[in-house]
Amino acid sequence: QKEVEQDPGPLSVPEGAIVSLNCTYSNSAFQYFMWYRQYSRKGPELLMYTYSSGNKEDGRFTAQVDKSSKYISLFIRDSQPSDSATYLCAITTHTGNQFYFGTGTSLTVIP
Amino acid sequence: EPEVTQTPSHQVTQMGQEVILRCVPISNHLYFYWYRQILGQKVEFLVSFYNNEISEKSEIFDDQFSVERPDGSNFTLKIRSTKLEDSAMYFCATRGEGASGQPQHFGDGTRLSIL
DSSP states (O other): OOSEEEOOOOEEEETTOOEEEEEEESOTTOOEEEEEEEOTTSOOEEEEEEOSSEEEEETTEEEEEETTTTEEEEEESSOOGGGOEEEEEEEEOTTOSOEEEOOOEEEEEEO | OOOOEEEOSEEEEOTTOOEEEEEEOOTTOOEEEEEEEOTTSOEEEEEEEETTEEEEEOTTOOTTEEEEOTTSSOEEEEESSOOGGGOEEEEEEEEOSSSTTOOOEEOOOEEEEEO
C-alpha cells in the first residue's frame, strides 16, 4: 500500500470555479501535511502547510485535514488561469526525515 | 525571498560517467534532501541529510549514490557510474530547525540526461 494516494486528474475547470484536490494516506504516524504547486520544469513551490485537523486558509487557498479519515484536501476558490499547474500533496512523520509525495493532480483553468 | 539554488540546470552525460549535482541551501537551513522525478512521474525521495550524516535513504539510493556537504555551504549528490535510467529531474530541498514537519523548500532542479 502506498503511503499517500492522490486523485490523478487531470482536472479542467472554467475560470472562477472552485477546485477540490484530494489525497488519502495510510498511516496515522503522519502528522504534517503540505500542498505544493509545480509548474512545468520547475521545482515544487510550497502553498500550504498544516499539522492539525481542520481548515487552514490563505487567500484563495484552503487546506483541510481530517486525521480520523486520513484525508487531506486543497480547495482553490475563484480559480485563475495562472493556477494551471500540477498540485502535489506531501506528508511526513514527526521526524521529518522523509517526505512522501502524491503523484500530483494536473489542473487546467480555462479563461 | 531566500531560495534554494541548484546547478547545473541541465547536465548531459555519457552512460558510465560520474556526475555531481550541486545545491546551495537557504542560509539558515540545516536539513537537506534530494529527490528524483522521472518525466511524468511522481517526486521520489532519495535521501535526507542532517549534521553531516544521512538521516534516511530510500531503496533508490544505492551504492552508486553519495551525498556530502564539502564546504559547509554546498550540498552535493554524486552518481558514480550513471545508467540510462538515472535520467530524471533531481531536486534539492532544505528546511530549517524547529518542528520536525517544518516544510521543505525546493530548488528548480537539475535535469540529468544520460546518453
